Each structure stands twice: as structure tokens, then as C-alpha cells.
Amino acid sequence: MNGFAGTARLVRLALRRDRIVLPAWILGMAGFLAATTAMFAEQYARHPALLVPDTRIVVENPGMRVLGLVTGAHVGGYALHRDALTLAVLAAVMSMLAVVRHTRQAEELGREEMLRAGVTGRYASPAAAVTVAFGANLVLALLLGAAMVAAGQPVGGSMAGGASIALVGVAFTGVAAVASQLSSTTRGAIGLSGAVLGLAFLLAALGNMLGTVAPDALRVTSAWPAWLSPIGWGQQMRPFADNLWWPAALAVPAMLLLFGVAVLLLGRRDVGRGVWPERRGAAHASAALRSPTGLVWRQQRGTLLGWSVGLLGFGAVFGALSEEIKGLEGEAAEWYATFGSGGGLLGAYWTSMMQIAGTAVAVYVVTLLLRLHQDESRGTIEPLLGAAVSRLHWLRAYAINALAGAAGLLLLFAVAMGVAGGQVSGGRMSLVGDLAGAALVQLPAVCLLGAAVVVLIMAMPRRPAGASWAIVVFTVVTGPMFGPSLNLPTWLLNLSPFNHVPNVPAEEAAAGPLLGLALGALVLSVAGAALLRRRDLVLPA
Amino acid sequence: MTTAISIAGLVKDFGRGARALDHLDLEVRTGEVHGFLGPNGAGKTTTIRVLLGLLRADAGRAEILGGEPWRDAVALHRRLAYVPGEVNLWPNLTGGEVIDLLGDLRGGIDARRRDRLLDRFQLDPAKRIRAYSKGNRQKVALVAAFSSDVELYLLDEPTSGLDPLMEGVFQDVVRELRAAGRSILLSSHILSEVEALCDRVTIIRDGRAAESGTFDELRHLTRTSVVVDTAEPPASVIGWPGVHDAHVRGGHAEFSVDPDELNHVLAHLVGLQVRSMVTSPPTLEELFKRHYGAETAVRS
Numbered sequence: 124m125n126g127f128a129g130t131a132r133l134v135r136l137a138l139r140r141d142r143i144v145l146p147a148w149i150l151g152m153a154g155f156l157a158a159t160t161a162m163f164a165e166q167y168a169r170h171p172a173l174l175v176p177d178t179r180i181v182v183e184n185p186g187m188r189v190l191g192l193v194t195g196a197h198v199g200g201y202a203l204h205r206d207a208l209t210l211a212v213l214a215a216v217m218s219m220l221a222v223v224r225h226t227r228q229a230e231e232l233g234r235e236e237m238l239r240a241g242v243t244g245r246y247a248s249p250a251a252a253v254t255v256a257f258g259a260n261l262v263l264a265l266l267l268g269a270a271m272v273a274a275g276q277p278v279g280g281s282m283a284g285g286a287s288i289a290l291v292g293v294a295f296t297g298v299a300a301v302a303s304q305l306s307s308t309t310r311g312a313i314g315l316s317g318a319v320l321g322l323a324f325l326l327a328a329l330g331n332m333l334g335t336v337a338p339d340a341l342r343v344t345s346a347w348p349a350w351l352s353p354i355g356w357g358q359q360m361r362p363f364a365d366n367l368w369w370p371a372a373l374a375v376p377a378m379l380l381l382f383g384v385a386v387l388l389l390g391r392r393d394v395g396r397g398v399w400p401e402r403r404g405a406a407h408a409s410a411a412l413r414s415p416t417g418l419v420w421r422q423q424r425g426t427l428l429g430w431s432v433g434l435l436g437f438g439a440v441f442g443a444l445s446e447e448i449k450g451l452e453g454e455a456a457e458w459y460a461t462f463g464s465g466g467g468l469l470g471a472y473w474t475s476m477m478q479i480a481g482t483a484v485a486v487y488v489v490t491l492l493l494r495l496h497q498d499e500s501r502g503t504i505e506p507l508l509g510a511a512v513s514r515l516h517w518l519r520a521y522a523i524n525a526l527a528g529a530a531g532l533l534l535l536f537a538v539a540m541g542v543a544g545g546q547v548s549g550g551r552m553s554l555v556g557d558l559a560g561a562a563l564v565q566l567p568a569v570c571l572l573g574a575a576v577v578v579l580i581m582a583m584p585r586r587p588a589g590a591s592w593a594i595v596v597f598t599v600v601t602g603p604m605f606g607p608s609l610n611l612p613t614w615l616l617n618l619s620p621f622n623h624v625p626n627v628p629a630e631e632a633a634a635g636p637l638l639g640l641a642l643g644a645l646v647l648s649v650a651g652a653a654l655l656r657r658r659d660l661v662l663p664a
Numbered sequence: 665m666t667t668a669i670s671i672a673g674l675v676k677d678f679g680r681g682a683r684a685l686d687h688l689d690l691e692v693r694t695g696e697v698h699g700f701l702g703p704n705g706a707g708k709t710t711t712i713r714v715l716l717g718l719l720r721a722d723a724g725r726a727e728i729l730g731g732e733p734w735r736d737a738v739a740l741h742r743r744l745a746y747v748p749g750e751v752n753l754w755p756n757l758t759g760g761e762v763i764d765l766l767g768d769l770r771g772g773i774d775a776r777r778r779d780r781l782l783d784r785f786q787l788d789p790a791k792r793i794r795a796y797s798k799g800n801r802q803k804v805a806l807v808a809a810f811s812s813d814v815e816l817y818l819l820d821e822p823t824s825g826l827d828p829l830m831e832g833v834f835q836d837v838v839r840e841l842r843a844a845g846r847s848i849l850l851s852s853h854i855l856s857e858v859e860a861l862c863d864r865v866t867i868i869r870d871g872r873a874a875e876s877g878t879f880d881e882l883r884h885l886t887r888t889s890v891v892v893d894t895a896e897p898p899a900s901v902i903g904w905p906g907v908h909d910a911h912v913r914g915g916h917a918e919f920s921v922d923p924d925e926l927n928h929v930l931a932h933l934v935g936l937q938v939r940s941m942v943t944s945p946p947t948l949e950e951l952f953k954r955h956y957g958a959e960t961a962v963r964s
Contacts, residue, residue, distance in 0.1 A: 231794070308794065310756070404757070406789040408764030412757075418765060422754065502752030506762075506805070509716055509746035510769035513738045659719045663750060664709075 126386075129243035133251035137225050145259045148217040152288075153266040156206055160274035163202040177201065179340045186443035186543075188331040189436075194342050194364035199276035203284045203362055211354050212320065214263060214292030218256045219316040222299035225252035227312040230395055239394060246386050249300050253382050256296040264289035280363035283371075287357035290374035294353035295320065297381025304388035307397035314425075321432075326352035353377070415512055415520035423491055427528050430487050434480065434532050438539030441476050445544040448472040470629035473540075473558060478603050478621060480536045481565030487532060488525045488573040489595055495521055496580050496587050502663045514655050518577070522648065529569050537562035561627040567640035568620035572598055574647035581654035584661040668692045668816050668847035669715065673724035676710055676871075684710040686871040687724065692849050694815075697842050699862035700851040707871040708851040709749050712820050715849075716746060729816055742771045745809035749820035749851070751801045753793045759804040760789030766808040778811040784833050799825035810837055817841065817848045823857060835861055887920040889944045890929075895937035904929060915939075 167174050178196045181187045181204060193204045226249050229235045235248060268285030272278055295316060302315040330349025337344070342364075349355035356370040392398050411417045448469055495518070498504040507517060541555030548554070575594055580587040601611060602621035616622050620643070623636045669692035676685040685707050692698040702708050713719045715728050717737035726733055731740045753762050760782075767773025782789055785803045793801060802825045809817060823831050838848060838861050852858050858865060859879070866876040875882060887908060892898065898917040902910045906925020911918045921929050933941070 401792065401795055403790040404761065404792055406758065406760040408757075408761040408768070412761060413765055413768040415769070418754070421757070502748070502750060503754055505713075505718065505748050505752065506746070506766055506808075507769065508718060508737070509741065509748065510766050511738050511741040511771055512769050516738075657720075660713075662713070662718065663752065 126244040126246040127250055128247060129238075129241070130247045130250045130254070133225075133238070133243065133247050134254050137221075137251050137255045141221060141224075141255065141259075145217070145221065145255075148213070149259065149263050149266055152210055152213055152263065153270040156202075156210060156267055157270035157274050159206055160199065160202040160271050160276060163205070164198050164275050167198050167201075174198065174201065175341075180447050182340050182343055183336055184444060184447050185332040186440040187447075188334065188343060189328040189440050191327075192331060192343055192345065192358045192361065194361040196341055197280070197363040199271055199280050199284065200361075200363035202274075202276075203271075203287075207284075207288060207357070208324075208354070210267070210288045211291040211357060212324070214260065214288050215295035215320050215323075215353075216317075217263075218260060218292040218296040219299040219302075219313060219320075221256045221259065222249075222252045222296055223303055223309060223312045223316070225249075225255070226300065227303035227306065227397075228309040231309050235394060246389060249303070249382070249385050249389065253296055253300055253378070256299075257293060257378065260289040260292040260296065263292060277363070279366050283360050283366040283368065284362035286368070286371045287360040287362055290357050290371045291323075291353045293374040294323075294356075294377050294381075297378035297385075300385040301381050301388065303397075304385050304392065305398045307399060307401040311397070311399075311401075317429075323352040323354050327355035327358060330355055331358070415507065415517055416523050418507075419494070419520045419524045422494065423524065423528075426490065427487075427532075430483075430528075430532055431535055434483065434536040435539045438480070438536040439543040442540035442543030442545075443547055445469060445472065446547045471626075473544075473561060474626045474629040475604070476540065477537070477558070477561045477565055477627070478624070480533060480562060481569060481621060481624065482599050482602065482604070484529045484532045484536075484565065485569045485572045485598070486595060488529050488569055489576050489591055491525050491528065492521060492573055492576045492580065493588055493591060495577070496584070499584060499661050500663065504660060505662055508660070515652055518652055518655060522577075525573055526566075526570065529573075530563065530566055533562035533565055533569075534559055557628050560632070564627045564632055564637065565621075565624055567637050567644060568624050570644035571620040571640050571647065574644045574651065577651035578647050578654065581651045581658065584658065666694050667727075668694045668696075668729060669698075669849060670727045671711070671715075671725070674711070674714065674721055674726055675723035676707075676714060676719060677722050684871055685714070685721075685724075688868065688871060689873045689876070690866050690868075691876070692847060693864075694847050695842070695845050696863040697838060697848045697850060697861050699858035699865035700849055700868065701853065701855070701858055701865055702851075702868035703853055706868045708868060709820055710871075711868070712746075712818050712849070712851060715818065716741070743814050744816040744818060745770065745812045745814045746818045747802075747805045747809045747820060747822045749824070751805045753801065753804065755794035756792060758790055758792050759787060759796065759800070759807075762793065762804055763789065763808040763811060767811050770812050770814070773811050774813060777813070778807065781807045781810050781837075784837070785830060797825075799827065799830070802826060803830065806834065806837075810841075815847060817846060819848065820851045821853070822850070823852075823854065831857070887922055888926060889918075889920050890941065891918050891943075892916075892933060892941045893939040894933070895939060896935075898933075898936050901932075904932060 175196045178193050178201060181193045181201070191204045191207045193200050226235075229238070229248060238248065239245070264282075264285040266285070267288055268278075268282040271281035271284055276284075298319050299312065299316045302312045302319070306312040306315055326348045330345040330347065330352070331343060333346035333348070334343040335346075336342070345355065345359065349358065353374060356373050359370045360367050388398050412421055498507070498517075504517065508514065537558040538555055541552075541558040544558070545551045545554045572595065576587070576591045579590050579594075583590065598619040598621060600606070600609070601616055601619040603624075606616050606619065606622060620640055623640055625631070625633045625636055669690060671688055671690040674685050674688040674690075675683070677683050688707065688711060690700070690711065700708055700711070710719065714721050714726055715733050717733040717735075717740075720734055729740055729743050733740065757765070763778060763782075764773060767778070785807055787800060787803045787807060791800075793804070796804065802822070806822060809819070823834055826834060835857070838850070841848060850858065850862060864876070864878050865882070867874045894915050894917070897912075897915060899912050901907055901912060901917050901919060904925075906922040906929060908920050908922070909918075
């Protein structure tokens with residue numbers, strides 16, 4: 124067909140452009156799965172008696188079923204349950220970004236115009252994008268399977284497990300193809316695909332929560348909403364138990380159907396525009412926008428909303444789990460007990476959840492602060508500082524947004540966890556206040572990490588991102604979640620600010636370490652500001 | 665105060681031996697439109713970024729509106745407006761939002777003036793920056809700058825991407841600002857624009873002011889172009905003192921003449937029985953050729 128002329132050539136172009144990014148996604152995901160599966164395999168090899176009770180916790184607790192299904196007591200299945208949702212979301216995002224990059228973004232940047240002026244059919248770009256994304260998901264399925272085999276799991280279950288994740292990517296390849304036709308902008312197409320991903324997650328979670336638990340408490344039969352979601356299809360393959368393959372096959376017709384819809388839509392619209400024209404915006408700036416702080420808020424409020432939804436959801440899930448924790452025994456109980464004994468096992472559990480939330484919020488703060496660098500490298504700082512805005516004013520706008528955003532996210536997580544935890548333990552509303560305090564205790568450590576990133580951005584203005592993420596990874600790895608089990612020397616552990624955060628609510632908050640962390644954050648902020656005042660801006664030519 | 669901008673011996677190094685400004689001198693008088701002419705890479709944008717305090721001078725003196733650009737940046741920026749050469753704005757904001765934001769950050773915006781400018785430049789303020797064409801993005805920057813009534817306007821290649829009609833609107837606005845006594849530094853590589861608007865001009869080459877003055881002052885340094893038809897074959901023209909770049913074909917000759925030899929050359933031409941003759945003042949194109957040589961391509 125003429126409409127597809129040039130598709131093969133465009134596939135090669137897309138492969139050339141994605142030769143780094145797609146392998147990085149796939150290898151990163153496979154490496155993560157191999158490492159975590161090996162970790163669980165080793166853990167249950169040492170304590171085989173724990174596998175059945177641990178599986179029952181996951182099966183019986185509706186909150187845990189939000190994250191996925193486990194069928195039967197099997198190490199591979201248990202490990203996959205811990206990773207599957209994260210990996211499925213990553214596979215979907217990888218596919219969405221790849222498809223949008225070669226369709227809507229190419230149009231927005233004017234590249235599609237160049238291609239279509241040549242001997243290239245109308246449908247060649249989406250066809251090439253879908254082909255490449257589908258191929259990437261095939262490779263992903265194989266490598267995820269191989270990763271679990273490498274971690275000592277049976278081949279049949281491992282391969283089914285890999286497919287159960289990659290099929291989500293396949294389905295979202297089709298979703299993104301349609302979204303690219305509907306939306307007029309790259310951001311819009313990604314946002315729309317992301318919204319569908321959120322819906323797919325909710326349907327699968329709902330179906331699993333409403334499911335019925337088998338008498339042996341090792342299996343859940345999901346309710347019908349789970350079958351409306353590609354994430355649900357993957358879960359229904361039940362890797363390491365049933366190894367059903369036909370749900371995986373649903374994804375390919377779904378992708379082809381969605382691609383057909385995209386082709387139909389493409390025949391009805393102009394190049395450069397979506398089916399939905401871009402909405403007109405405000406002709407005047409609102410009062411809230413008319414300051415650097417308002418401008419930064421406007422640029423990142425969408426990101427903050429996404430983080431808010433995520434932390435709200437996880438707070439509710441982990442809060443609902445509180446009752447289950449009380450009944451824990453053995454190694455898991457010991458692990459939680461390392462966080463302090465004052466509040467008993469439950470207090471230790473809440474403490475560890477607050478540390479996870481603190482780390483997550485630190486990641487948000489770093490993504491926000493790296494926008495300082497983007498302002499410079501993309502040149503948007505030039506009109507800003509060309510007006511009567513000082514460098515310090517600019518930095519302060521980010522600091523205010525980072526501080527308020529971090530405090531807001533921590534409180535949101537604590538409130539969600541407190542409300543859900545209070546519900547399951549019989550309406551104990553005082554928990555909300557206790558957890559809110561415990562969450563805010565994380566704030567000085569988050570600020571210290573943020574201030575260190577500011578120093579990096581000011582000291583090495585050309586490429587601060589790599590070093591910034593390196594210190595994030597370092598502080599997390601040496602932090603309370605992983606540090607103690609890695610047998611690292613004390614001086615190294617002391618470098619992570621998160622190791623100095625008091626174990627609240629398991630123990631009383633101590634003012635000393637918090638003041639120390641806050642003071643450190645202040646000193647680094649002043650150093651960052653001093654560096655900024657001295658140096659040239661690094662602007663695009 | 666009679667100088668809006670005063671730069672003397674300005675040096676800016678970008679490391680690794682890349683010297684962007686090499687003892688630059690530049691003076692813009694209060695109330696004048698000053699052309700800042702040079703090819704790409706000559707150092708125009710670097711100069712303006714130093715004047716805005718975005719870059720720090722390595723040596724020399726730069727003064728703008730009587731202040732020191734690095735130290736007094738914020739106070740000075742309330743009194744000036746800037747149009748960057750490469751307009752990088754926030755893709756998710758509308759043009760109207762950007763104009764209001766930048767105006768407010770400068771210390772206030774005249775709403776009537778803003779609306780009148782939007783009308784004159786035929787700009788739709790409700791579209792998002794990413795949806796504008798390059799020319800329309802340029803218009804956003806121009807309207808944002810001109811909406812503020814300030815003492816000095818720094819315009820870095822402000823008409824790139826504008827169509828001729830809009831270039832006309834731009835020139836009208838600049839003339840109105842000059843009539844109101846405002847000072848303007850207009851960086852450009854478009855010769856006709858500078859010739860049409862500027863009182864004085866500074867030519868920058870490799871980070872150094874090659875020449876500065878009014879057009880009259882610069883003209884006397886240059887040659888006059890002559891195209892002549894004569895009855896006697898004008899082959900002898902090639903050897904006359906003060907004649908350059910001569911091309912002779914039959915009774916037709918084209919050449920340029922040093923100003924102090926012009927009288928001599930005219931006397932010689934009379935002896936060849938002139939039939940028709942066109943002399944023209946040197947255009948800025950020729951000024952450029954003179955300063956940068958034929959091997960440097962001049963983008964226009």
C-alpha cells in the first residue's frame with residue numbers, strides 16, 4: 124500500500140536514533156529483576172518456612188493485591204509480585220515514549236514535514252514507531268525471562284513472567300499510537316497515554332481487591348474489572364503457577380486494533396495538528412504567575428500532581444497493611460525491629476515507611492532542582508534575568524517550591540497512611556498526627572540532599588545531572604533501607620543524611636540531629652548561592 | 665548623563681584560548697539609536713550579555729545607565745528592556761502570559777501600550793509559545809520589551825524571522841522610541857536595517873571595535889563606486905592611482921576610487937568622453953567587505 128511507503132527505511136531511522144535509549148531501558152529492567160529475584164531466592168533458601176506465610180499475607184491483604192497477584196507459594200512468583208507492577212509501568216512508559224518520539228514529537232519538531240515531503244507514505248511514521256516499540260517489547264520479554272532464569276528460577280515460569288510484563292508494553296504501544304493522533308502536542312500525547320496507564324492500573328487493582336481468596340489462602344480469583352486492563356492480563360498469566368499464555372496473546376490484537384484506529388484518525392487530520400486542536404490559553408498572566416516563584420510553580424505543578432497521586436496511593440496501601448505487620452514473625456520482623464524498639468513492631472514499620480517516603484520525596488526535589496540547570500542550558504533564564512530578577516531571587520523561587528513541595532508530599536503520604544492505618548485498627552485518628560510529625564522529621568535530610576545538588580549545579584554548570592543522581596543513589600544505598608544489610612563501614616554510612624534522621628515514631632525525635640541536618644542544608648545553600656553569584660551563566664550560543 | 669552605554673577595553677575569555685571580546689570599545693549616547701554591526705561570532709551577543717550582568721568581564725570597564733552591570737544588575741534592569749537574539753521561552757505558557765510576566769518582573773507593564781503593540785504586530789496572545797512560528801516567538805519578545813517604558817532598549821538581532829511588513833512595524837516603533845528620547849542598542853547583521861534606523865554605528869570584528877562613528881564619518885574612509893561608459897576605450901583606468909577592483913569591457917568600466925584620488929580620476933575620465941556615469945556611496949555591504957575581506961561570508 125502506498126500509505127506505508129518508506130516504512131522500512133523509517134524503522135532503520137528509529138532504530139538508529141534509539142540505539143542507546145531502548146537498550147538502556149531493557150537492560151536496566153532486566154538487571155533490576157535479576158538482582159531482586161536473586162535476593163528473594165537467597166532469603167527463602169535460608170528461611171524456607173517463611174515462604175507460605177509471606178505468600179498468604181500478600182494474598183489475603185487487599186492492599187497488597189493492589190500491587191498484583193501471587194498464585195501458590197513460589198519464590199519466583201513472590202519476587203515477581205514485588206517487581207511486576209513497577210516493571211509493567213516502566214515497560215508501558217518505555218513504549219509510550221518511543222511511539223510518541225517517532226510520531227507526535229517528530230511532527231511537533233517539524234521533522235515529519237521533511238519526511239513526508241519525500242517518498243514516504245502517510246502511515247509510515249506510526250507504522251515504523253509501532254514496529255520498533257513492539258520489537259523492543261519482544262526483546263524485553265526474552266531478557267526479563269532470562270533474568271529470572273539466571274536467578275535460578277524455572278524456565279517456563281520465567282518466560283511467562285517476562286511476557287506478562289512486556290505485554291503491557293505492547294498494549295501501550297497501541298495506546299500511544301492513538302494518543303499521538305488525538306493530541307496536538309508531545310506533552311499532551313504522553314499525558315493522555317499516562318492517564319490510560321493510570322486507569323489500567325486502577326482497573327487491575329480494583330479487580331484484584333474485589334477478588335475472592337481460595338480456602339488455602341494461596342490464590343485469588345480476580346473480579347471482572349481486572350480483565351479490562353493489560354496490567355490485569357499479565358497478572359492473569361499467573362507465572363510460576365498456571366503459566367497461562369493466552370492472556371498474553373490478547374495484547375497483540377489489542378495493539379493492532381489501536382494501530383488501526385490511529386491509521387483511521389491519521390487519514391482525517393492535517394500534519395502538525397492532532398484530532399483535538401490545541402486549546403487556547405489565557406491572554407493575560409494571572410496574578411499567581413507574575414513572580415519567579417509563581418513561574419516555577421507553574422512549570423512543575425503537573426509533575427507535583429503526579430507525585431501527589433502516587434504518594435497518596437502508596438500511603439493508603441501501606442497504612443492498610445499496618446494490621447498485618449503486627450502478626451509478622453521471623454526475619455521480616457527482625458528487619459523492621461532494626462529501626463528501633465520503642466514503638467514495637469508497628470512503630471518500626473511506620474518508621475521504615477517514612478524513610479521510604481523521605482527517599483521518594485528527595486528524588487522529587489532533585490528532579491525539581493535540576494530544572495535550575497535546564498533554565499540555563501535551554502536559555503529560558505536569559506529573559507528572566509534580563510528583567511529585574513536577581514540570581515538569588517531565581518534560586519529562592521526554586522528553594523521555596525522545593526521546600527513547600529517536599530513538605531506537602533510528606534504530609535500527604537503521612538495523612539493517607541494515618542487515615543488508612545487508623546481505619547484498619549478501629550478508627551484511631553490520633554495516628555494521623557503521629558505520622559505527620561514522623562514524616563516532617565524527614566524534611567531536613569531531604570533539604571540537605573537538595574542543597575548538595577544545588578552546589579553541584581552551581582559548581583559544574585555544564586553537566587550537573589549525572590553527579591546529582593550519583594549522590595542520590597549513594598545516599599539511598601548507604602541509607603537505612605539498604606545500608607545496614609550491606610555491612611558497610613560506619614564512616615561511609617555516616618555520609619548519608621538519611622542515617623541521621625531520628626527513628627520516629629519508633630523512638631522520640633531528637634532535636635540535635637535534626638538541627639545538624641538543617642544547619643548542613645543551610646551551609647550548602649549559602650555555598651551554592653555564593654558560587655552562583657560569582658560565575659558566568661552557561662547559556663546556549 | 666550623556667552616555668547610555670560606555671565600554672572600554674572589555675575582555676571576555678571563554679577558556680581554552682577562546683577570546684570572545686578582545687579590548688572592545690563601545691559608546692552609546694543617551695537618546696541615540698546605535699547600530700552594532702558584525703558577522704556571526706564577532707562577539708555581539710557576548711557584549712550584550714556582559715552588559716546585562718549575565719557574564720562577567722575578565723578585564724576592562726563596562727558601564728550601562730551609569731551603573732556597573734554585574735553588581736547593579738537588578739536595579740539597572742528596571743530601567744532597560746532586552747530582546748535576546750535566540751528567543752527561548754517557556755513552551756507551555758501563552759504569549760500573553762509571557763509578556764505580562766516579563767513586564768511585571770521588570771517592574772510593571774503599561775496595559776494600553778501592550779494591547780496596542782499586540783495589535784500592531786498582529787500577535788495572538790492566547791496561543792502557547794510552542795505553537796508559535798519563529799517569527800511570532802520573536803514578536804512575543806519584542807512586544808514584551810516595548811510594552812515597558814524604559815530608558816534603554818538592548819535589541820540583539822531583533823528582526824530575525826520577521827516578514828518585511830513586520831520589519832516595517834518594528835522600524836516605526838524604534839523611530840517613535842527615539843523621538844521620545846530613548847536610547848537603543850541595535851545589534852544586527854542586516855545592513856539595510858541599521859542604515860535605515862541608526863544615528864551611529866560600531867563595527868565589531870573578532871571581539872574588537874573595528875570602527876565607530878556616524879555614516880558620514882565612516883563614508884570618508886571608504887571608496888566611491890563608479891560605473892562609467894565612455895567613447896574612448898577606458899582600458900587605461902586600471903593603472904590610475906587610487907583605482908581598485910577595476911573591470912573593463914569594451915567602452916564600459918566598473919571600479920572603485922579612494923576618496924582623495926576622486927578628483928584626479930574624474931579629470932582623467934573627462935578625457936575619455938564620458939557618455940554615462942553612475943557613482944554611488946558605499947553601502948554597508950562594502951563596509952563589511954572592507955573590514956572582513958571577501959573570504960568572510962556575510963549572512964544577510
